[in-house]
Amino acid sequence: MGREGTDFLQLHRRAAPRGGLTAWLVAEVRGAVAEGRLAAGAVLPPTRTLAQDLGVSRGVVVEAYRRLADEGLVVSRVGAGTVVVGSVTGPPPAPVVAPAATGPLLPARTPAGVDVDLSPGVPDLAAFPRAAWLRAERAVLATAGAADLGYGDPRGSARLRTELAARLARTRGLRVDAGQVVVVSGVAQSLALVAQVLRARGAATVAMEDPGSRGARDQLAHWGLEVLPVPVDDDGLRVAELAATPARAAVLTPAHQFPTGVVLAPHRRRELLAWARAADGLVVEDDYDAEHRYDRAPVPALQASAPEHVVHTGSTSKTLAPGMRLGWLVPPPALHADLVAAKHASDLGSPVLPQLVLAELLAGGAHDRHLRLVRTRQRARRDAVVAALARHLPSARVEGAAAGLHLLVTFPDGGPDDVELAARAREAGVLVHPLSWHRRLPGPPGLVLGYAAHTPDRLTEAVARLGRAVGGARLGRVLAAPGG
């Protein structure tokens, strides 16, 4: 692949629309990558050359390349021009098995023979805003003071905490100032710190939604808490059953329950907060993917209604990438000092440069632009999965599709064990989580499907394979029934 201008793209200026030249050019390049005309490693023409060839202003091409870079399709290498790195249709280079929500102790790599990984909990990593990140890092390195690089405040950079407090107030309704925010290494660390402090205060148990994140459950157990399952129905956590447990702390995902996708209903919110006040209890609000809501604005965070009883936590794992290990924790005042001490004793504080870069992305609007981009894309992916499920798995019930990066498929009329279903899907090259991994109480079988990392075409094809695998399993069960 040379730099011969527009030939490689088969672009013709006369094919361009009168307005929206940038969007047209972005779509053309994206299409060329999707169809394989542009492979990873291909070098795009210099902006000046392409602009001349097309008879457009150079700014149009510069902006188009920037958008493509923000999508993760291309990168600009110093001295080497703009190079294709992403692939629109193919799988990511070496997909990982996604730990659910906050990361269970599951294998971290996709097993051999799997070519579509639908594990929940991972965003579209190819969309990571590499160019925006690098621009922000450059700005940070140009402006940070030497003292910013020293042993810092264990709560994290004041600049990031200020940005986070403002954002959480605006988008999630939190009542918080920067002094209360603690920067952490993701929700996983929040749960670890909270568990440590609860244990130190004598707690032996913690309640958790069931089904709920396997990763969160394993982690709370690691820190010495007995995890008591509380059932979830279509209105979210059943608070009466929580109140019947000895636990005085509960971990839940009110805005978008993992993995069922239900929203905690208003009457349940009231019951939950009444429980917390009466029992002097603590609610740990894992706000893991509230940013990704397709139907309406997300419900305000629980913390806004009872800051004395709620630990609010979230991260960039679902908006940027889990590898960032960057999140926030907003505890009640009574727990603040103990949690900061626990953070200090764990690692003295989180690394400073990524904190300052995130602050820059939030302040400059690049984070919001990225969210808008991925939200639109994920919605199309969600629609493709839902349509394919209606066609290839018509007996399944689809839940939790209004938000997030995954949905839940259940089989209300029963069916084979979901671990068996997942095993059959895996034989067909499609990796999904059986619902039973994420639950301990009995319930109908189900499959958790993460769709954020794949194109609509690929998702449609994967669901077709899944349908055949599940259909085969159900048929096998019917045939086997008389004898077994």
Next chain:
Amino acid sequence: MGREGTDFLQLHRRAAPRGGLTAWLVAEVRGAVAEGRLAAGAVLPPTRTLAQDLGVSRGVVVEAYRRLADEGLVVSRVGAGTVVVGSVTGPPPAPVVAPAATGPLLPARTPAGVDVDLSPGVPDLAAFPRAAWLRAERAVLATAGAADLGYGDPRGSARLRTELAARLARTRGLRVDAGQVVVVSGVAQSLALVAQVLRARGAATVAMEDPGSRGARDQLAHWGLEVLPVPVDDDGLRVAELAATPARAAVLTPAHQFPTGVVLAPHRRRELLAWARAADGLVVEDDYDAEHRYDRAPVPALQASAPEHVVHTGSTSKTLAPGMRLGWLVPPPALHADLVAAKHASDLGSPVLPQLVLAELLAGGAHDRHLRLVRTRQRARRDAVVAALARHLPSARVEGAAAGLHLLVTFPDGGPDDVELAARAREAGVLVHPLSWHRRLPGPPGLVLGYAAHTPDRLTEAVARLGRAVGGARLGRVLAAPGG
């Protein structure tokens, strides 16, 4: 400050040496900053302009600017040219009180009224290699795969572990492969993880050098271990006294004891390893500043002699900056799985981008270039402090000056309480750590002086003030003696 070429520097080509034009130009700019002719915010001339004015090739200027950027004196801002940000003479913008070695629970900010902060444990943050870091980050963002950004291996990035294993083998003599290395958030996290695993295995006590890092001691105590002090003499830890304690694990700094600066003597190394083998004990080797040795190559790490009984740990806090929160842990095989599980339960793993950037800096040689640069500079600073101490505090004994970023001053003929000495120094605007902060066993008073962050002139002036403060205290004591 405009961009008027060489006027601002009062540079003349005829003053330049025949060879070494780049070094000459670097020195001239550095001098202009040191003398205040170039203030922070000043814009350097474009490379082309300056090259023309001086009659040198543009490459000379480009390289000079790059070296100045690597020193942290200037940054290149897109669209704004090359801007002075560092200050050779002044204090860093807002110095922090340096937690010693691995960070004690001390105030993180310099108190009001202090204008020379000689707290130990912080490198010259103005020298952070911003330009090299940004170049490496650009390379990482251009080449990392999408899967690199997902939930990763809790041990850390394979690329970084490979670089670290090679480097530790080469520079510290470790017997290690990449699979054994665990990337952590600094030595502080290593101590936290080791303490957790020891506690889970039933240990109640851990031995530690005395004097030793206050930060390490506080941290081990946080995780529930009783810390038993073992005295240090001129040969390092007194192993016979370690063997007399019930502890079967000991934390020490063999290559450069903190804060005395002594090296663990060969006979003591043998005794320590014999103790570990006989007691099935564990030695935690905190290799916190082995990179900074001025007299000879550092002694090989203890781990090389007994990988079954030594946890080796180090970090970038003393070579790059403490704010990186990036280090490594090389445990014995028998502890490896438990430590990785503890790391996973703490935060799932360290943030990936800084890991990949460090791997790039190590692989490309930029890290070594940076180390050579700061080592030369620190040596000059060390020499200035030692000379000033001989002049202004002739009765003091200077220890541990052959390596590291700090030295210890003791008063063998006794003297006032070192907390009182430090308080007097602070009244004179000079912050030092009293030795007694870092010890629990009795011993002569002393002061720990970190010198890495200040220029020789400033250090000389600070030691003069220190001498007056200490002299006043000693005189006060003599005068008060008859009555008290």
